[in-house]
Amino acid sequence: MTATEPEFLTAARTFYDAVAADYADRYGGALAAATWDRAVLAAFAELVTAAGGGPVVELGCGPGRITGHLAALGLDVSGLDLSPRMVDLARAAHPQIPFGVGSLLDLPYADGELAGIVAWYSIIHTPAEQLPRAFAEFHRTLAPGAPIVLAFQAGEGALRIEDPFGYPAALDFRRQQPDHLEALATEAGLKVTTRLVREPGPDERTPQAYLLAHRAG
Known part of the structure; x- marks a missing residue:
């Protein structure tokens, strides 16, 4: 942490440092029952492979459950x-x-180092005024034509979670409209090719959305 770090980054780090072990225990096997998540990740992996492969990164990887799945799909992932x-x-x-x-x-x-980015529920703590900076970083680091896939909760407003698993921490979980994120992606030089919104599952409060885009060639 630095003196100039935005407060939301400090809050997110504190929150996830506190809950890390419990989070990994609870959600480590969740992908096995997440049909649509696996389908979207498989499509992403196929696009990267078809383009010749290269380094892929999962941003906001947590305990690595999605990263490990991407590696099993044959990607050179970190x-x-x-x-x-x-x-x-x-x-x-x-x-x-x-x-x-x-x-x-x-x-x-x-610049242009990455053959693909997975941002799986990793923008959900970023305030609206900081999202253009994040999308600019996505564009900067992607190779021309390389894909990025985002997953997020679709909707409006933020859900504040306090004392997770009994720990003294709090964090805002921000929902986003797909139209808004597509506009941000377009402004950053990313071309959106696929949008998918599904209804919430048994343990979810909101619809879940996926956005697939490519850095313009």
């Missing part, structure tokens, strides 16, 4: 997360995959 504790768990669970600590607002990758 993970990045704001929470050092989450990164520790990811490294322990997937020692063959590189994981690092970092922020969406300042990605540690060279």
